[in-house]
Amino acid sequence: MPSRFAAIDFGASSGRVLTGALQDGVLDLREEARFANRPQRLPSGLHWNLMDLFAQALDALRAAGPLSGVAVDTWGVDYGLLDDHNRLLGLPYHYRDGRSDAMVERAFERVPSAVHYAATGIQTMPINTVFQLLADEGSAAFNAASRLAMIPDLLALWLSGELANERTNASTTGLLDARTGEWAYDLIDGLGLPKRLFCDLVEPGTRLGTALPGHGLGALPVYTAPSHDTASAFAAAPITGEGCAILSSGTWSLLGLELPEPVLTNTAHGFNLTNERGVDGTTRLLKNVMGLWLEQECARTWGTSDHAALFAAAADAPAQTAPLFDPDDPAFLPPGDMPGRITAACTATGQTPPEGQGATIRAIVESLACKYRLVLDLLAQASGREITKIHVIGGGARVALLCRRTAEITGCEVCAGPVEATAMGNLLVQARAAGELSSLEEIRAVALASSDCVTYEPSADRAAADATYERFLDVTGLVAPAAA
Known part of the structure; x- marks a missing residue:
């Protein structure tokens, strides 16, 4: 029986769990669940309802039957702040909240725009992580935080108990060196952000561990996908x-x-x-x-x-x-x-x-x-x-x-x-990590063969x-x- 992998694929308007297995060079793709992603406006602002999304994803994984791996991809720029025990310090904000609109000017007063771009090469948008972090300055969560977890990093942590910053999503922060793929610590220092927030970086297809026993998924391997959904989608673009x-x-x-x-x-x-x-x-x-x-x-x-x-x-x-x-x-x-x-x-x-x-x-x-x-x-x-x-x-x-x-x-x-390019990219990178594919070219060949x-x-x-x-x-x- 071929290995079947699961993709937890959360977009800005809906969440999905899809599974896929390679058979004769074609990905047999199945949608296990699809549900609305409804942000919640609270007195503190607009937040993602991550607990509900995570619970629905777990239900879908359990119903899908035996699996050979799982990985998470989501939108970019948003994050959770964690304490030194990897506990979440407040609900992550939605990038459309508006709290960071005035932070672009603050950032460029500390580090000029040209210097910032020369390091990271990231488009200036008020929603970027760097500007959201400046909006967090002085808050109780920011002062107590030991780590930053992008949304897919956070969900993978909840799945496996292991925290790592995956590079494709880290690149959306405006704080990753575009040339080296490492954190741009000189820029981080110049902006006055604490270095302690930025943990080890890993590549897509890294095995983090196995699902925690309490999830009822058995010894299910948990991988990093190209966890920015656009990175997963581009991987499957023929x-x-x-x-x-x-x-x-x-x-x-x-x-x-x-x-x-x-x-x-x-x-x-x-x-x-x-x-x-x-x-x-x-x-x-x-x-x-x-x-x-x-x-x-x-x-x-x-x-x-x-x-x-x-x-x-x-x-x-x-x-x-x-x-x-x-x-x-x-x-x-x-x-x-x-x-x-x-x-x-x-x-x-x-x-x-x-x-x-x-x-x-x-x-x-x-x-x-x-x-x-x-x-x-x-x-x-x-x-x-x-x-x-x-x-x-x-x-x-x-x-x-x-x-x-x-x-x-x-x-x-x-x-x-393909329409489901994001999930396909997620699944095929897992298949490569498990040894079933050998290259990005092979991933794209399978994606093309699997699409109308x-x-x-x-x-x-x-x-x-x-x-x-x-x-x-x-x-x-x-x-x-x-x-x-």
């Missing part, structure tokens, strides 16, 4: 050649290139690109774009969970008259009335706001596709690579309208799939695409890079 970009499309859109080394130039810094660590020491040069969060919050505001119906209505709405806006406007980051915010953004730029649900979602789709084109231009200039193809992975690969418009607006061929990908070709009518893009740049005030 890229071919240097002209391929990867778009991990979900609550966030993470659009980038896989490179052998970080790009820490003034150009990359000026474009606010990020260098995150991937499997086998690779670098993901990418940019975060707000993503399907915009549609998800619209759906929540409207009281519907029928996302397919919303995108179907959007497909019937005209593209030519859809108002456009910058998806990364800070106003869109917190939870709230997203349709109202989109209306305000369009009104502020002299456009007629979208009327109705279909038109609103169409405006989101058109704006995202245009933002992707801008990001591709930035990536091409910073990396010196010509980009001709985009692999869309994750839940957004199911959204045919967005994939089609991305191909048409960017002029790139779009290959959509859909191809979208760019439109031959470049004039219409260019006109939409120019209108986007005009109303947003964003500037495309000059041709090299």
Whole structure:
């Protein structure tokens, strides 16, 4: 009987437990459980309900039957503070809480932005761990803390009793040296953060130990995944050649290139690109774009969970008259009335706001596709690579309208799939750690063989695409890079 591994895969809007076994070069993937990830607003702020997520994951693992390994991947930047007995000091905050909004200025007063970027290569966003830690300064939890555990580190600790900081998620902190993959202690000192918080770093595929007896899982090996979900997703992206970009499309859109080394130039810094660590020491040069969060919050505001119906209505709405806006406007980051915010953004730029649900979602789709084109231009200039193809992975690969418009607006061929790239990457890295695969290339070959990908070709009518893009740049005030 083939080994079956389990992936605990927590995204910003849902949690999943999937299992997978290799059979004849194909991953037999099964969804064991899927559940909502609902943050809780408490008097102290917006927090993740990690105890509920962890309990549901354990239930799914027990129901899945005999397993050969388990690993955790989640979103980046968020963390728990632990005491010297690895006990959690308060519920981890949600990155959309807003407490760190004012901390960017504080950080750059202590260490200039250029110095910070030269060390870590991380895109400046208020949600980054470094800024959240500065917001924690002076709190009882911060003063008592002995260790920092990123969210997947914390969940792996609860599973196995062993704590380690996994490198791919550590790279999202803005405190990891982009060149060496070690903690940037000079930067940490300059920021006034205590070194004691940052513990030993490990690579994806490290065996931490076995599940604690109280979980009822037997002697189940617990591994580190590429624990930043984007790192797991990129590992399963079937890229071919240097002209391929990867778009991990979900609550966030993470659009980038896989490179052998970080790009820490003034150009990359000026474009606010990020260098995150991937499997086998690779670098993901990418940019975060707000993503399907915009549609998800619209759906929540409207009281519907029928996302397919919303995108179907959007497909019937005209593209030519859809108002456009910058998806990364800070106003869109917190939870709230997203349709109202989109209306305000369009009104502020002299456009007629979208009327109705279909038109609103169409405006989101058109704006995202245009933002992707801008990001591709930035990536091409910073990396010196010509980009001709985009692999869309994750839940957004199911959204045919967005994939089609991305191909048409960017002029790139779009290959959509695999949808469950994050869980696949998690599972296949475990399989490699157990000796069933030997290389990242083999992982990707299995991922490709296990996926039904859909191809979208760019439109031959470049004039219409260019006109939409120019209108986007005009109303947003964003500037495309000059041709090299």
